Amino acid sequence: MAEETLFKVTIDNITVEVPAGTTILQAARKIGGEVTPPAMCYYSKLQGSGGKCRTCLVEVSKGSEKDPRPMPKLVASCRTTVMDGMEVKNVTSPRVQEARAGVVEFLLINHPLDCPICDQAGECHLQDLSYEHGKEGSRYEFQKRTFKKVDLGEYIQLHMTRCILCYRCVFAADQISPKREHGVLDRGDHAQIATFIQKNLHNEFIGNVIDVCPVGALTDKTFRFKNRVWFTKPVNAHRHCDKCCGEVQLWLRGDEVFRVTARKDEWGEVKEASNGKTGWICNDCRFEKKNLADWVIEGPTNVNRHSVIAQNKYVGLVKPTETFPAIMKGRNPKLLMDIHSVSEVNKPNIHLSQLERPAHSTDFNQ
Amino acid sequence: MGVKLLLAKAHIEGIRSYDVYRREGGYQAVEKALKTMSPDAVVEEVKKSGLRGRGGAGFPTGMKWSFIAKPEGVPRHLVCNADESEPGTFKDRYLMEHIPHLLIEGLIVSSFALGSNNTYIYIRGEYAWIVDILEKAIEEAKQNGWLGNNILGTGFDCNIYVQRGAGAYICGEETALLESLEGKRGNPRIKPPFPAIKGVWDRPTVVNNVETLAAVVPIINLGGEEYAKIGVGRSTGTKLISACGNINKPGVYEIDMTISVEEFIYSEEYCGGIKNGKRLKACIPGGSSVPILPANLLLKTAKGETRYMNYESLSDGGFATGSMMGSGGFIVFDEDQCVVRHTYTLARFYRHESCGQCSPCREGTGWMEKILLRLENGHGKMSDIDLLWDIQSKIEGNTICPLGDAAAWPVAAAIRHFRDEFEWHVLHPNEAQVRNFGLAHYADPLQVPAGA
Ligand SMILES: Cc1cc2nc3c(=O)[nH]c(=O)nc-3n(C[C@H](O)[C@H](O)[C@H](O)COP(=O)(O)O)c2cc1C
Ligand code: SF4
Ligand code: SF4
Ligand code: FES
Numbered sequence: 134m135a136e137e138t139l140f141k142v143t144i145d146n147i148t149v150e151v152p153a154g155t156t157i158l159q160a161a162r163k164i165g166g167e168v169t170p171p172a173m174c175y176y177s178k179l180q181g182s183g184g185k186c187r188t189c190l191v192e193v194s195k196g197s198e199k200d201p202r203p204m205p206k207l208v209a210s211c212r213t214t215v216m217d218g219m220e221v222k223n224v225t226s227p228r229v230q231e232a233r234a235g236v237v238e239f240l241l242i243n244h245p246l247d248c249p250i251c252d253q254a255g256e257c258h259l260q261d262l263s264y265e266h267g268k269e270g271s272r273y274e275f276q277k278r279t280f281k282k283v284d285l286g287e288y289i290q291l292h293m294t295r296c297i298l299c300y301r302c303v304f305a306a307d308q309i310s311p312k313r314e315h316g317v318l319d320r321g322d323h324a325q326i327a328t329f330i331q332k333n334l335h336n337e338f339i340g341n342v343i344d345v346c347p348v349g350a351l352t353d354k355t356f357r358f359k360n361r362v363w364f365t366k367p368v369n370a371h372r373h374c375d376k377c378c379g380e381v382q383l384w385l386r387g388d389e390v391f392r393v394t395a396r397k398d399e400w401g402e403v404k405e406a407s408n409g410k411t412g413w414i415c416n417d418c419r420f421e422k423k424n425l426a427d428w429v430i431e432g433p434t435n436v437n438r439h440s441v442i443a444q445n446k447y448v449g450l451v452k453p454t455e456t457f458p459a460i461m462k463g464r465n466p467k468l469l470m471d472i473h474s475v476s477e478v479n480k481p482n483i484h485l486s487q488l489e490r491p492a493h494s495t496d497f498n499q
Numbered sequence: 500m501g502v503k504l505l506l507a508k509a510h511i512e513g514i515r516s517y518d519v520y521r522r523e524g525g526y527q528a529v530e531k532a533l534k535t536m537s538p539d540a541v542v543e544e545v546k547k548s549g550l551r552g553r554g555g556a557g558f559p560t561g562m563k564w565s566f567i568a569k570p571e572g573v574p575r576h577l578v579c580n581a582d583e584s585e586p587g588t589f590k591d592r593y594l595m596e597h598i599p600h601l602l603i604e605g606l607i608v609s610s611f612a613l614g615s616n617n618t619y620i621y622i623r624g625e626y627a628w629i630v631d632i633l634e635k636a637i638e639e640a641k642q643n644g645w646l647g648n649n650i651l652g653t654g655f656d657c658n659i660y661v662q663r664g665a666g667a668y669i670c671g672e673e674t675a676l677l678e679s680l681e682g683k684r685g686n687p688r689i690k691p692p693f694p695a696i697k698g699v700w701d702r703p704t705v706v707n708n709v710e711t712l713a714a715v716v717p718i719i720n721l722g723g724e725e726y727a728k729i730g731v732g733r734s735t736g737t738k739l740i741s742a743c744g745n746i747n748k749p750g751v752y753e754i755d756m757t758i759s760v761e762e763f764i765y766s767e768e769y770c771g772g773i774k775n776g777k778r779l780k781a782c783i784p785g786g787s788s789v790p791i792l793p794a795n796l797l798l799k800t801a802k803g804e805t806r807y808m809n810y811e812s813l814s815d816g817g818f819a820t821g822s823m824m825g826s827g828g829f830i831v832f833d834e835d836q837c838v839v840r841h842t843y844t845l846a847r848f849y850r851h852e853s854c855g856q857c858s859p860c861r862e863g864t865g866w867m868e869k870i871l872l873r874l875e876n877g878h879g880k881m882s883d884i885d886l887l888w889d890i891q892s893k894i895e896g897n898t899i900c901p902l903g904d905a906a907a908w909p910v911a912a913a914i915r916h917f918r919d920e921f922e923w924h925v926l927h928p929n930e931a932q933v934r935n936f937g938l939a940h941y942a943d944p945l946q947v948p949a950g951a
Contacts, residue, residue, distance in 0.1 A: 184689035185856045187897055206896045212689050235893030239862035272886055275869045298855060317684065317855075320667065322865040324855035 140217040144168050144191075145225045145460045157210035157221055158189055162400060166456030167224050171233075171262050173240070173347050174299035175211035176402055178411070182304050183211035186297065187236045188262060192229050195220035207232055224460060230266075237267035243278040243322065244348075245294050253349030255362040258401060259297065280325060285315070286333025288340060288354055288420050293325050296350035302326065302342035309413050310338040326350070337376060340419040344395050344403055355420050356384075356392040364491045365391050367436065370428035376415035378406035382434050383425075387490050390423045396434070501755040502729050504717040504737045505710070509597040515632065517639035520600040526645055528719040532608045533653045536719075541612035545715060547723030549735035554580055554671075554708030555786065555826045556901075557810050560715075566695040567613055568703040575703045577615035578680065579606060579712055581622040581629075582664055582671035586787035586848060587828030590739035591709035593751040595622075595629050599636040603659065605712040607645060608719055610657045613705055620661045621676050633661050668852035672900050673706040675854065686854050687900035708826075710739050730756040734809035738824070744782075744831035747771035756809035760784070761798045763808050764831065777833040780938055781917075784813050785825020787845050788905030790912030791838070792822050795940075818912070837935045838920050842913040843871035849906035860903035863894040867910055874921060877928030884921050888914055 138153040144161050145168045151160045159177070161169045170191055175183030183189075189211045193204040198218025207229060210221070223229055241263060248254040280293035298317065303326075306313035314334055318327040328334065334342075343351050365384040372379045384392040395403040395414045406412045422428065458465040488496065513519040520526075532541050546561030567575060579602070583591040595602055602620075610618045622630060637659050640646045648656045662680055664670045670679045674688035677699045698704020714736055718726045727735045734756040743749045746764065748771040754763065763769045764779065773779050779794045798806060801820035806812050810824045832841070850864035867890055873879045891907035898904070914921060920936045 184899060185858070187857050187859055190897060209689070232893065232897050236858050236897070239858045239866075239893070242862050242866060273866060275866075278865075297858070298861065300856075319855075320669070321850055321853035321855045322861050324861070 140215050140219070142215040142217075142219045142221065144221045145223050145456075146462055147456065147459045151215060153214075153217075155215055157191060157193075157208075157213050157215055157219075158183075160215050161191075161210065161221075161223065164456060165454035167460065168456050170210050170223050171258075171266060172211055172400070173258055173262060173297060174301060176301050176304070176345055177400075178402060179301060179304040179308060179345065182299075182301055184209050186240070186299055188233060188240075188266070190229060190232050190236070192222040192226040193219060194222050194226075233266050234268055237263050238271060238273075240297055241267065241271060242273040243294075244297070245277060245279070247295070251292075251295065251349040252352045252357055252362075253295075253346075256401075257349060258347035278322060283327070283331065284333075285328065286335050288416065289334050289343060290352050290354050290357060291326060292350050292352065293327075294350075295348050296326055297348055298324055298326070299347060301345040301347070302351055305342050305345045306334075306339060309341055309411070311336045335416070337415050337417075338413060340416045341395065341403070341413045343419075344397070344413075347401070353392060353394075353420070355423070360384075360386060360391050362392075367434035369396065369431040369434050371431065372418065372422065372428050374415060374418055377418060378408065378410055378412055378414065379418060380406050380412060381414055381418055381428075383428060383430070385425075388425050390425055390428075393419045393422060395419075501753070501758060502737060503753045504721075504726075504729075505594060505601065505713055505739060506598070506751070506753045509594075514598055515596075515600075515636075517600060517636070517643060520598070521643070525600055526604055526640075526643075528604055528716045529607050529611075529645055530651065532611055532719050533651050533655060538612045538614060541608060541715075541719065544723040545612070545718055548714075548718040548726040549723075549730075549733060550711065550714055550718060550726070551733070551735075551810065552708055553710035553714070553738065553827070555585070555788070557824060560707065560711055563695070563707075564609075564613060564705060566693075567705055568696045569614070570703070573702055574616065575614050576699050576705075577606065577610050577613050577618045577712075578673075578676065578699060578704055578706045579618070579620040579709055580671060580673065580676060580706050581620050581626070581709045582668075582676060583626075583709070583826075584623055584668040584671050584852075585826050585828055586845070587743060587783060587830040588741055588786045588826045589743075590741040590751050590827055592626060592629065593741070594709060594713055594739065595626075596632060599629075599632050600640070601713045601716055602633070602709055603636050603640050603645075605715045606659055607640075607650070607657055609705075609707070609712050609715050610659075611655055612715075615705075616656045616658065618657060618659045619680060619699075620659065621670070621680055622661060622663055623670075624663045624666045627663070630661050630663055637661070667854075668848075669854045669900075669902060672902060675900070676706060677704065686856050687902075689899055710827075731807070731809060732811055734811060734824075738808070738827055740808070740827045740829050742770050742829040742831070744829075745774045745777060745833035745836070746831045747774050754808055756807065758808050759798075760806045760808055760813075763829075770829075770831065773831070773833050775833075777835065778938060779831065780834050780836055781832040781838065783822070783828070783830040783909075784808075785823045786828030787830070787848065788901075788908060789823040789825040790818055790821075790908050791841075791916065792912070793916045796820050796916070797822075818908070819915070822912070834938045835935055837875075838913050838917040839871065839875050839924050839931075842910055843868065843875045845909045846871050846906070849902065853902060853906070854900075857897075857899045857903065859894040860898045860906065863890050863903075864906045866890055867906070871910075874924050875931075877924065877931050879921075879925050879928075881922065881925050883925070884914060884918065 139150045142160050147164050149163050170189040172189045173186035190207040191210045195201045197216030283291040285291050315328045343353050365386050367382050370383045382394050382396050383390050395412050398404045403412045508523050542564045550560045551557040669675045670685040672687050675685040679685035694704040737753050737755050741751050752769050765772045781793050782797045783791045800815045813824045815821045846868040850868045853860045853864050855861040870883050891910045894903045895907040923936050924931045
């Protein structure tokens with residue numbers, strides 16, 4: 134085998150080596166932490182995804198060793214491949230921060246902000262994004278665009294008003310389900326995910342659109358309004374399935390299986406299965422196996438993304454990489470007071486995953 | 500009279516038909532190119548001519564052609580962009596309607612140069628009757644041996660197909676056009692890869708505007724060097740301008756790019772001056788996407804030099820005090836026009852035409868439209884003006900395709916040059932409902948029509 138060409142790329146003063154053809158985003162993910170741009174539409178396992186949401190814009194301050202000219206425009210890091218000697222600025226570029234805050238504001242002007250009644254809350258990428266990159270308020274003073282809720286059959290609910298048109302579900306239906314029966318209808322800010330003439334979405338793998346949806350636009354009807362995700366406990370489990378890998382994440386409360394999803398990595402993407410094949414799961418496993426007896430439990434899931442659910446003290450919580458000193462070239466100023474350790478509101482010594490049932494305030498007030 | 504190359508014969512009775520077109524010297528360029536030149540020599544000639552794309556961006560055509568990838572065994576395609584949907588632009592329509600064989604001839608020569616055996620004309624659906632005209636012309640050309648297999652015994656095969664769009668402005672953007680041509684939703688592609696490497700059906704493709712491809716005919720007939728002598732600097736040859744708005748003689752004019760903007764507006768040969776003896780307020784010189792200019796910056800550059808109707812002169816001063824040649828859609832405003840209302844109209848257009856793929860354009864265009872409507876209706880706030888500025892700056896440069904920029908620029912230019920008019924709308928909400936702002940300092944010094 135020919136030796137792989139490695140390119141050196143420096144992102145926010147941190148240098149990594151990646152194979153030629155790697156995107157800036159993937160290189161940044163290799164570094165991890167703050168250096169990684171947020172990605173709302175890109176999904177490494179879906180071909181053709183990315184480039185749309187513009188949250189991952191970065192500044193290329195040096196094109197490459199050969200051609201050091203900077204790129205005039207900010208580029209979508211998810212669709213721009215690295216060159217040898219490229220220098221990229223993400224958190225160190227005020228231009229990027231400005232543009233990204235703009236994108237977040239755009240994404241939110243028509244978003245209903247109905248997190249309190251949204252099943253996605255707690256594991257929503259738009260929540261993370263607006264918390265991390267948005268401004269406190271909105272300058273939008275008009276009526277928001279709304280759509281009627283659409284029932285896509287017995288398993289999937291479409292709440293178009295929350296959709297950010299990332300197209301992931303379209304790619305997913307195309308690439309991993311036997312048949313795509315929905316798509317994007319109309320254009321501009323009146324574009325919508327639809328089946329054209331109202332149809333049910335049901336084929337063996339269509340449930341995966343719920344897993345790829347970064348927001349609460351596509352939700353699991355078998356789980357709708359049953360519980361808040363942070364009250365349920367994720368455990369890894371598997372079963373023998375002749376349709377899919379059968380490796381899933383169960384979301385439990387006591388012995389009750391509230392929800393079944395595919396296993397996800399720290400970027401929120403469905404992981405590969407242990408045999409190296411894809412980790413997408415079939416509708417049977419997702420919707421029809423809601424008894425603990427259907428599954429072999431492997432143990433608690435490592436929650437390693439910094440979203441709300443990670444705030445609970447799950448066993449094996451992997452903290453995001455701390456890149457700050459590296460970005461600041463050695464300096465490590467204290468930027469935020471750690472309010473949790475000061476006020477101890479969440480009693481960091483209490484491990485929720487060790488409780489047999491959901492936590493209540495009594496657990497904290499002991 | 501300036502030199503005419505494209506429309507010189509457009510008024511001859513019956514020129515739409517093959518016989519008359521041929522009698523008037525038509526298809527000589529095909530004969531010359533196919534029989535006496537190699538494909539590369541044709542590309543070379545187009546390079547020498549200095550021809551720049553007439554679809555809006557003004558990219559040198561010869562250079563674009565030389566970028567096309569030539570992998571072994573993969574067909575290449577030429578696609579003619581006849582989607583012409585930019586408000587104010589209607590020059591391609593005129594050309595195709597009056598002298599369709601000129602386009603067909605240009606397409607055959609260009610297909611030969613690029614090695615395209617199957618060439619497509621992608622035309623906007625609203626031009627339904629022109630489809631018939633083009634298909635008739637193609638049929639006539641075929642019957643007379645200019646299309647089909649082994650043209651003129653040279654071994655070169657070429658077919659031309661006309662594909663109708665379904666009425667989306669965005670399908671004029673070249674990669675959206677290719678998607679649509681493939682039968683998909685007309686979403687612009689993320690570049691790279693560029694069409695020259697992976698275009699229609701992933702094959703190397705060149706997309707050119709109707710006028711660009713028609714101009715290849717005089718280039719071959721005259722020779723690239725002769726063609727380059729017409730015009731000035733890097734604005735060679737002739738350009739079609741579709742003039743509209745408050746002028747006495749709206750229509751499509753062919754200019755050689757040496758005349759001044761003032762001459763174009765006021766001379767009898769072209770627009771014939773402002774209608775009803777009114778005064779010139781502003782003008783969009785190159786189609787709705789390019790910055791609007793107030794009268795004083797239109798006729799003279801910021802340095803006080805005369806502004807000419809060519810690529811360099813129209814863009815003199817950059818976006819601060821200049822504009823662009825764009826697609827040649829020349830829209831003239833007289834003193835009775837309201838810049839706020841006009842900007843709102845454009846914002847509404849761009850909002851409606853955004854494909855909705857990328858967040859800044861999808862959400863930003865709608866937001867700008869709403870604010871502009873509020874301003875126009877007298878419910879605006881002073882802070883709205885800065886907000887508009889901020890929104891447009893967050894769209895510009897941050898989108899997949901140039902439609903985002905095209906939506907941002909008109910708003911930016913209107914605020915840059917006509918801020919007082921926006922402020923007047925805020926300060927005099929009631930008055931703004933019954934009368935227009937009229938002229939201000941930017942219409943001074945007013946031009947007295949030279950020699951008219
Ligand atoms: C939103 C949008 C709409 C466009 N519409 C047209 C059009 O209607 N006709 C056209 O020739 N070019 C149009 N263009 C420009 C094309 O993308 C492309 O640059 C052009 O066809 C290239 O041809 P040329 O090099 O001959 O100018 C449009 C571009 C954008 C971004
Ligand atoms: S429904 Fe979800 S996955 Fe589909 S486009 Fe909308 S946000 Fe993306
Ligand atoms: S800029 Fe607008 S039209 Fe162009 S791809 Fe983005 S949303 Fe579509
Ligand atoms: S993740 Fe790159 S543009 Fe959406």
